[in-house]
Amino acid sequence: MWKLLLDRLKENRPPRNQEEMAHLHEELPEPYTAEFPDVPAPVNPLSPHLLAAQWTCGLLLPEDMPSLAADLLEHDFDSPSLRCLAGEINVHSRRDIEDVVSCTFKELSVLYPIPQQYAHETVTRQFAREVIAGKRNVWAASFALDKITDWDWKHEIEGLYALLYLNEELDLDCGRPAAEIKADLIQTFAELGAQTDREKQLAPHL
Numbered sequence: 001m002w003k004l005l006l007d008r009l010k011e012n013r014p015p016r017n018q019e020e021m022a023h024l025h026e027e028l029p030e031p032y033t034a035e036f037p038d039v040p041a042p043v044n045p046l047s048p049h050l051l052a053a054q055w056t057c058g059l060l061l062p063e064d065m066p067s068l069a070a071d072l073l074e075h076d077f078d079s080p081s082l083r084c085l086a087g088e089i090n091v092h093s094r095r096d097i098e099d100v101v102s103c104t105f106k107e108l109s110v111l112y113p114i115p116q117q118y119a120h121e122t123v124t125r126q127f128a129r130e131v132i133a134g135k136r137n138v139w140a141a142s143f144a145l146d147k148i149t150d151w152d153w154k155h156e157i158e159g160l161y162a163l164l165y166l167n168e169e170l171d172l173d174c175g176r177p178a179a180e181i182k183a184d185l186i187q188t189f190a191e192l193g194a195q196t197d198r199e200k201q202l203a204p205h206l
Contacts, residue, residue: 024139024170024178031134036190042129046075048108053122055101056114059148063091065101072108079107120153121195124160128193131186138185142167159192 033039043050051068054060060068069086081103091097105112127145130136145160146167154160166188170181 024182025137025143027137027139029131029134029137032132032186032190033134035186036132036194039129039132039190039193040196042126042133042135046072046077048072048077048105048110050122050126052105052110052112052114053119053126055105056116056119057123057148059123062094062097065097066091069104077108079104081107117156120149120156123148124157124192125195128189131189132193138182138189139170141189142170142185157192158195159188162188163192 046068051060055065066086066088069082069088072082073086081100085097085100085104088097088100102112124145127136127141131138131141142163146164149160154164163185166181166185169176170178
């Protein structure tokens, strides 16, 4: 259904003014926690579970991992593999450090490798909760989440198709004011951020 809607949306629709688009992405983020009190706060960006999900989804570059390991050590996380990872200097691919990364997550009480769908859900929730908490620009977050997800990922998580549709509606001049689309985006992010059933189900094991 969503693909059909997207195809119809794209029919003979001119692109929206690029200056307007750039301005929207430059808006300072603002919190919406008062409107959506049931959306949990985002987790600490240095949460090992979040980092494991981001690594699984390919959102962390291999060369970023040593500096992230150093940050974790500075914030009172510690393990033999974490220290080893922080000292890596010749990192060019995932293959170079996958073994030490795997050991690090396990030593930090993360069941690794984690299920792909759980990783997708974790990353999506974090994006959504950061938007509601006022830590991410609504438009930039929507665009970024759209770009890092594929059709299978969007199919797994209720609400991501709606996000994609709203992105396309913004990109194309469909006649709706940007303010209305923004309100729908915020509502969609709130719904994504409030999805906690699977999170609670898997938390004791991850």
